[in-house]
Amino acid sequence: MFNKLLFQKVDNSSLIIFRIFFGILISLECFGAIATGWVRRNLIDPKYNFPFIDFDWLHPLPGPGMYFYFSLMGLLGLCIAFGFKYRVSIITFTLLWTATYLMQKTAYNNHYYLLILISLLMCFFPAEKAKSIDVKLNPKLETNYMYSYVKWTIVLQLFIVYVYASFAKIYIDWLDFSMIEVLMHPRRNYWLIGEVLQQPWVHTIIGTAGILFDLLIIPALLWKPTRKAAFLISIFFHLFNSFIFQIGIFPYLALAFSVFFFGPETIRSIFFKSKEPFTSFNKIVVPNYKNNLLLLMWIYFIVQLLLPVRHYVIEDNILWTEEGHRMSWRMMLRSRVGKGHFKIVDKNTGQLIKIIPKNYLTTSQERKVFAYPDFAWQFAQYLKMDFENKNMDVAVYLEDSQISINGKPYMPFLDSTTDLAAEPWKPLKHHNWILPSNFKELMNYTRISQFSDKVEAESPKDLVTLPDDYHLP
Secondary structure, three states: OHHHHHHEEEEOHHHHHHHHHHHHHHHHHHHHHHHOOHHHHHHHOOOOOOOOOOOOOOOOOOOOHHHHHHHHHHHHHHHHHHOOOHHHHHHHHHHHHHHHHHHOOOOOOHHHHHHHHHHHHHOOOOOOOOOOHHHHHOHHHOOOEEEHHHHHHHHHHHHHHHHHHHHHOOOHHHHOOHHHHHHHHHHOOOOOOOOHHHOHHHHHHHHHHHHHHHHHHHHHHHOHHHHHHHHHHHHHHHHHHHHHHOOOOHHHHHHHHHHHOOOHHHHHHHHHOOOOOOOOOOOEOOOOOHHHHHHHHHHHHHHHHHHHHHHHHOOOOHHHHOOOOOOOOOOOOOOEEEEEEEEEEEOOOOOEEEOOHHHOOOHHHHHHHHHOHHHHHHHHHHHHHHHHOOOOOEEEEEEEEEEEEOOOOOEEOEOOOOOHHHOOOOOOOOOOOEOOOOHHHHHHOOOOOOOOHHHHHHOHHHHHOOOOOOOOO
8 A cells, every 4th residue: 555655657747837837936936036126135135144044154145246146046047947957057046046045034034935845846746757858858768657655755845834833823914804904904005905805804804825825735635526626725815915914936936836736637738739549547556766765765754753842842922022923834824013222342452342133133134132032142143253353352232122013012022131242142042032922911912003003103114024934026
């Protein structure tokens, strides 16, 4: 049974057409990042790019280098789509995209992480074996089958993503739909539907649909009686997200995954218009690399299952601390607004130096350092190194640190007596300089309007603060 599930020969048309869709989409993502200014805003303009901690050695290329970098990735996407030097192209793209992801997190997006995972899997899949330039150049490469583990690897990865995303939504601010109000308010001026999106009954539909869609869409696509209906719902759901939230290629990539749920005869008749009769494969052939493959799959999926729940072994609530949030499929769940001010103390003279963040940071980065503890910690390390270059040994404090989560009242956040520059970073442990959340009190607050005159007068720029999963085009 296990061998049949993983090592049965099946038609490879779904993998071939997915390769084409995938290559085109990542090419559009990369060229679009240049055209819309994403590369300039996040990789060229900043003085410091806030890489993932422990990846400080990754730096954007100087001058126009990142434009060439993203142009190369865009061209590699086209090579993947056309199946030209496929293996070299997909491996190179995966390495370049992963480096891009790790060298900055101001514009962090769960979908960027998913793109790493899918690219990594595609490095091992025989996606160039048909409808490719590689086959044209070497016809001996052509085959019309793949092992069934290819399909089930993709399906299981998607199942993990969607189910974890569904479970993460089961918390009070999503269940009472107040988080949906936070998400919809910036879209109040959308043509035709802006006012509709502000209605409580719409928030109820969106919040409920978000949980149910994520939980049920993969089983519904797998079960033949519900497959077509699930696909139509998926089209509406993802196009709605694309228009409302502007989350890049992900809605279209999610739709491209649908090819793995339909029968090969359907895929061939729609996309390839092949005149050759459809060939059904039933033969089970266990490859000589079975044990190595199974070991890699076990390791990969154990990591995928454990990584999103690591926050359960870290003290306090993830909504407050953010510890364990990234790479856990916690998408569009909260909006954080922070405030405070950084203070530098010369350890030798006691001199106090006030830091003006905008002298060091972009607007997006400035919002992050007051609302996210790892950003505050990294900025403190950056300031310490900057002053060390001036032959000064300094301590760095964030005073009057407060945050508002999902429009609730501001609460004290980081310990103002802690020298953040002297603190070690512990990736799987709680940092005691994050003040206790008193989470029950936080959740029981009656949500003040994040958009009231009082809040606008206090911090007008923060009104456009969005979840860090939001993708600006």
